[in-house]
Amino acid sequence: MTLRQPVTHLALVRASSGRSAELGARLRDLLEPSLRTPGCLGFTVQRSQADADLWLLSGSWQDQQAMRGYFASPTLELFGELVQARVVSSLDLHTFD
Incomplete structure (x- = not known):
């Protein structure tokens, strides 16, 4: 029997100059579908208090397995759209178990 161990992902997303409000609105659109994803224990979007362009x-x-399923889901197509539209200037993703 395999033990299931919870995992967490943290993504630091930097908005392109002048696009932080747009990025925040689009990232908040991820909240509900992410929370409904099978295996999701919690999901948050926060803006830095010290850097208005950092989310x-x-x-x-x-x-x-649940996290990998989420990363492969259509919900995350939003990131590709944001990068292509140059709303995101950088993305730094880390996972923890």
Whole structure:
């Protein structure tokens, strides 16, 4: 029997100059669909108090398989759109178990 271990992802997302409000609105659109994803234990979007262009996405997942399923889901197509539209200037993703 395999033990399921919760995992977390943290993504630091930097908005392109002058596009932070737009980025924040689009990232907040991820909240509801992410929270409804099977295996999601929690999901938050936060803006830095010290840097108005820096956003934090944090998700907790039942296990690695649930997180991988989320990363492969259509919900995350939003990131590709934001990068292509140059709303995002950088993305730094980390996972933890």
